[in-house]
Amino acid sequence: MMKEIKIEICANSVASCVEAQKGGAKRVELCAGIPEGGTTPSQGTIAVTRELLEIPIHVIIRPRAGDFLYSPEEIRVMERDIAVAKDCGADGVVIGCLTAEGEIDQRVTERLVKCANGMSVTFHRAFDMCIDPMKALEEIINLGCNRILTSGQMPTAEAGIPLLKELVEKAAGRIIILPGCGINEKNILKIAQETGANEFHLSARENIASGMTYRNPKVSMGGTVQVDEYAEPRTSAERVRQTLNSLNIQ
Numbered sequence: 343m344m345k346e347i348k349i350e351i352c353a354n355s356v357a358s359c360v361e362a363q364k365g366g367a368k369r370v371e372l373c374a375g376i377p378e379g380g381t382t383p384s385q386g387t388i389a390v391t392r393e394l395l396e397i398p399i400h401v402i403i404r405p406r407a408g409d410f411l412y413s414p415e416e417i418r419v420m421e422r423d424i425a426v427a428k429d430c431g432a433d434g435v436v437i438g439c440l441t442a443e444g445e446i447d448q449r450v451t452e453r454l455v456k457c458a459n460g461m462s463v464t465f466h467r468a469f470d471m472c473i474d475p476m477k478a479l480e481e482i483i484n485l486g487c488n489r490i491l492t493s494g495q496m497p498t499a500e501a502g503i504p505l506l507k508e509l510v511e512k513a514a515g516r517i518i519i520l521p522g523c524g525i526n527e528k529n530i531l532k533i534a535q536e537t538g539a540n541e542f543h544l545s546a547r548e549n550i551a552s553g554m555t556y557r558n559p560k561v562s563m564g565g566t567v568q569v570d571e572y573a574e575p576r577t578s579a580e581r582v583r584q585t586l587n588s589l590n591i592q
Contacts, residue, residue, distance in 0.1 A: 347534065347589050348541040350400070350520065351577055352380070358547070358577035359391045359399070365582025369398045371436055371464075371491075371543065376575065378407035379467070382423045385430060392431040400434035400464060401427040403454070410440040410447075410468040417450055424457040434461050436491065438468025446472060446481045455486050463487045464520065470495045475505060479512055489518035491543055498524030499533055506537040527585040534589065546581035549573040 351362035353370040362370050372391055375381035380402045388401055405412070405419045412420070417439075424435050437454045439447040446465075455463055465487045472478045475495060482490055492509065494502020499521040509519045521533055522543030530542055552572035563571060 346540055349582065349585060350522075350541060350543045351582065352376070352522070352543060352545045353391075353577055354545075354547075354575060356387060356391050356394065357574075358545075359395055361577040361579040362546070362582055363395050363397050365546070365577075365579035366586050367397060367582050369400060369433075370395070371400045371402060372432075373402045375407060376545075377569070380404060380436075381407060382420075385426050388427055388430040388432060398433035398462070399431075400436050400462065401432045402436040402466065403427070404436075404438075404466075410438050410471060411442055412439055412447075412450065417453065420454060421457045424454060424461075428458070428461060432461065434458075434463060434488070436464040436466045438466040440468050440472060444471065444473035446478045446485075448481055448485060451482075451485050451487075462489075464489045464491055466491045467493065467522070475509065476512060479509060479517070483513070483517045487517065489520045489541065491520045491522050493521070493523035500524060500529050503533060503536050506533070506539060510538045527581060527588045530585055531588050544585065545575075546577050546585060547575045548578045548581065550576045 348368040350369040350371055351367040353359040353362050353372055354376045359370045372383050373380035374383040381404050391399055403420045403423050405416045427435055435458050439450040441447045465482045469490050469492045493499045494505035496502035506521050513519055518541050519539050520541045520543050521539050525542055525544040
């Protein structure tokens with residue numbers, strides 16, 4: 343039986359957060375804009391989630407989709423968003439900034455870590471876009487972050503097992519390596535056994551049909567971007583439980 347495994351759910355709504363807690367997750371990463379890789383949720387979403395959850399809430403601090411090279415104005419936005427998350431009672435924030443050359447932007451990251459004083463700090467999958475993961479690992483440790491969310495610089499964490507294993511070994515307990523991307527109830531045991539990681543990031547979502555009876559097929563709110571606007575991707579408490587059961591966690 344595996345012990346001390348923590349499941350963090352990437353939650354895209356208050357409803358997903360509630361489902362994550364019901365299913366036995368130990369923490370949620372609260373995001374908006376999941377199809378874009380996650381952006382900062384609204385103050386109202388953070389506040390209501392805090393009212394309803396007992397487990398820790400970590401809020402992603404990302405002002406836009408795209409790369410992780412930020413302007414001075416965007417950095418100011420992130421500092422304000424960290425303050426908002428803290429005021430709403432969030433337990434942690436999830437950040438990530440790079441230079442144009444693909445290095446960790448240590449100056450900006452240090453500013454954001456200082457803003458998050460007293461909160462847990464995760465460096466997110468901007469890590470997967472950096473040029474030298476081992477150098478980045480040491481820099482992120484020195485900056486005072488608590489964990490790194492990464493797929494092992496591959497499309498999925500399962501494909502990234504070799505680098506994830508190396509990162510866990512190099513970290514040697516100095517920082518938590520948090521595998522994420524494509525983790526589910528079918529592959530989490532393999533990833534846990536082969537990497538040595540003990541925290542995992544997943545969504546455990548399923549599509550919930552809209553209650554709308556009238557639907558206008560001619561109009562899309564995304565314009566030329568076609569999405570199913572009558573299905574809500576939502577974390578499933580049952581899928582969270584199935585994932586935990588696959589690890590034999592009681």
